[in-house]
Amino acid sequence: xxxxxxxxxxxxxxxxxxxxxxxxxxxxxxxxxxxxxxxxxxxxxxxxxxxxxxxxxxxxxxxxxxxxxxxxxxxxxxxxxxxxxxxxxxxxxxxxxxxxxxxxxxxxxxxxxxxxxxxxxxxxxxxxxxxxxxxxxxxxxxxxxxxxxxxxxxxxxxxxxxxxxxxxxxxxxxxxxxxxxxxxxxxxxxxxxxxxxxxxxxxxxxxxxxxxxxxxxxxxxxxxxxxxxxxxxxxxxxxxxxxxxxxxxxxxxxxxxxxxxxxxxxxxxxxxxxxxxxxxxxxxxxxxxxxxxxxxxxxxxxxxxxxxxxxxxxxxxxxxxxxxxxxxxxxxxxxxxxxxxxxxxxxxxxxxxxxxxxxxxxxxxxxxxxxxxxxxxxxxxxxxxxxxxxxxxxxxxxxxxxxxxxxxxxxxxxxxxxxxxxxxxxxxxxxxxxxxxxxxxxxxxxxxxxxxxxxxxxxxxxxxxxxxxxxxxxxxxxxxxxxxxxxxxxxxxxxxxxxxxxxxxxxxxxxxxxxxxxxxxxxxxxxxxxxxxxxxxxxxxxxxxxxxxxxxxxxxxxxxxxxxxxxxxxxxxxxxxxxxxxxxxxxxxxxxxxxxxxxxxxxxxxxxxxxxxxxxxxxxxxxxxxxxxxxxxxxxxxxxxxxxxxxxxxxxxxxxxxxxxxxxxxxxxxxxxxxxxxxxxxxxxxxxxxxxxxx
Numbered sequence: 123x124x125x126x127x128x129x130x131x132x133x134x135x136x137x138x139x140x141x142x143x144x145x146x147x148x149x150x151x152x153x154x155x156x157x158x159x160x161x162x163x164x165x166x167x168x169x170x171x172x173x174x175x176x177x178x179x180x181x182x183x184x185x186x187x188x189x190x191x192x193x194x195x196x197x198x199x200x201x202x203x204x205x206x207x208x209x210x211x212x213x214x215x216x217x218x219x220x221x222x223x224x225x226x227x228x229x230x231x232x233x234x235x236x237x238x239x240x241x242x243x244x245x246x247x248x249x250x251x252x253x254x255x256x257x258x259x260x261x262x263x264x265x266x267x268x269x270x271x272x273x274x275x276x277x278x279x280x281x282x283x284x285x286x287x288x289x290x291x292x293x294x295x296x297x298x299x300x301x302x303x304x305x306x307x308x309x310x311x312x313x314x315x316x317x318x319x320x321x322x323x324x325x326x327x328x329x330x331x332x333x334x335x336x337x338x339x340x341x342x343x344x345x346x347x348x349x350x351x352x353x354x355x356x357x358x359x360x361x362x363x364x365x366x367x368x369x370x371x372x373x374x375x376x377x378x379x380x381x382x383x384x385x386x387x388x389x390x391x392x393x394x395x396x397x398x399x400x401x402x403x404x405x406x407x408x409x410x411x412x413x414x415x416x417x418x419x420x421x422x423x424x425x426x427x428x429x430x431x432x433x434x435x436x437x438x439x440x441x442x443x444x445x446x447x448x449x450x451x452x453x454x455x456x457x458x459x460x461x462x463x464x465x466x467x468x469x470x471x472x473x474x475x476x477x478x479x480x481x482x483x484x485x486x487x488x489x490x491x492x493x494x495x496x497x498x499x500x501x502x503x504x505x506x507x508x509x510x511x512x513x514x515x516x517x518x519x520x521x522x523x524x525x526x527x528x529x530x531x532x533x534x535x536x537x538x539x540x541x542x543x544x545x546x547x548x549x550x551x552x553x554x555x556x557x558x559x560x561x562x563x564x565x566x567x568x569x570x571x572x573x574x575x576x577x578x579x580x581x582x583x584x585x586x587x588x589x590x591x592x593x594x595x596x597x598x599x600x601x602x603x604x605x606x607x608x609x610x611x612x613x614x615x616x617x618x619x620x621x622x623x624x625x626x627x628x629x630x631x632x633x634x635x636x637x638x639x640x641x642x643x644x645x646x647x648x649x650x651x652x653x654x655x656x657x658x659x660x661x662x663x664x665x666x667x668x669x670x671x672x673x674x675x676x677x678x679x680x681x682x683x684x685x686x687x688x689x690x691x692x693x694x695x696x697x698x699x700x701x702x703x704x705x706x707x708x709x710x711x712x713x714x715x716x717x718x719x720x721x722x723x724x725x726x727x728x729x730x731x732x733x734x735x736x737x738x739x740x741x742x743x744x745x746x747x748x749x750x751x752x753x754x755x756x757x758x759x760x761x762x763x764x765x766x767x768x769x770x771x772x773x774x775x776x777x778x779x780x781x782x783x784x785x786x787x788x789x790x791x792x793x794x795x796x797x798x799x800x801x802x803x804x805x806x807x808x809x810x811x812x813x814x815x816x817x
Contacts, residue, residue: 127153128537130279133286134161137505137522144530146247157255162237173233177516178224182648182697193704202527214239266500281533285504288479300507308497310484316476320367331361340394353377390463413446482509492532504529596723599736602743605718623719628680631688641691648697723785735784
């Protein structure tokens, strides 16, 4: 007689093992099924065998590091945070350490210690582990009964958790089984592609430098088709025989959603700590001090040996040229080779080589608070099988642990609630033993197709809404340029919704100030947000947009100079940006909007149909501010306001995260010498010309 279970977990990877442990600790009888003879095979090879188990960061920072569907993971990360992951393994007997980039590893540098710890916790929690391959879900009369194995066994259970990974590293067992099972239950599965994967380049210089690792370099990825910068980062990379790899390259690839040969350009800054001016001065000094040496010998002080021949070729300067004979034009060519070392990208390496699979079970079909299926009661998902993925650095394993934890806990609670007479360990699956023997699973292609069609119909309305092209207008510019006033007027004239995103940052700044927290404190502000979970929302009232904090209208309270500076401070904190990012995008996805701020066209809405950079001289902006204040009886001197404007400009333009700048395809409008009416007319005309909006 088969072992009866409350919860069956399919897949003994990090998500599956955590789900089984969580379910068992919540009082369920958990059965963990794994096709491999040993659990955690993929976990054994993560982090080059060292296992980057998580990242020592806050919940908000973790969410900011998720590339696909970050907001979906807010509940999971809050329920089981990176700090919880660290505590789990240390209590399980694995001492941890934190390295560069807040990456957390076992002190032993052995992934096997992590796997062994999870196996000990499985045994300690009373989880049954069996070597079985699942063929299909056991669905009968639209009710989940359990699973059917390849060997023909029927394993009944009240709840099932699918945690069998994606398509990367198929030799470890990740062969896409979870997608097939999800479709059987009626779920939509988004297309899969590699994420955190090396990138192929046909540039012969890559092969010339294969094996060369560069540290502390700056990289940018430029979409040459759209003429815009897609990604920028700083870190370590590696040249290979096929192209480029390394942490910064893996993360860069996460931002390339439509890989096409030759479309994307990798621009490497070999000396990111030096501006072009300072690097040029250094080159002049090196050339002068080594004036009688050959050019190729001088480069040893600037570059790794393997890179010198490549840079010589790219600069066009003969290697035997004497340093004192190098011209200004040649020096400029060398400077360009050092600051803009460019590689054209062609394709990703195969998905089998990817660290993570991007794509998977559509999150719109799941409850983010429990990972429960909205299509089939009793079914849950965890880990890589879901359409979520993140940067390298321990974030993807954190996704596995967090989703596994809440799926296991929720499944256990559901199993107990559905048990006859409340006895969770009796008659698993809700069927009598005789009924279990008598019933036959409906596991054929027609049934799977029928369930898929049902799932598609359930989500049809949402999908149709997403396919409708909403018009998005992004207006960026410095403080005091009149963005909000112009955007409001244009939105009213065209029938759009106006979204003042600066007001959202003002709300966070107000929240920090009201709690006595320094708005510049990059640790205290996110910690307060994570602890108190402030609810910030926008409501469109008859007199315009109002911002609410925890249900209170704070529109008037956030329009002070103090809160204005606080807004600029908090906007430089990555976790705050992540906290508000999805709210802004959701508004744009669901409505025709005009949105203004500091980075709307460059970061928040890079695909906006219309991008405008509205500016004015600092003096003109200070003058406008002075007139506004005078109307309210405030006699703040012009000089004071001008100093505040310049200070704000410097802060906004030089912040490390999303500095103020015009998007490459933005239309710049200088309003210094224009009336308000003239600026509005230009903006409205531009929007109409580009979108046919407003007739």
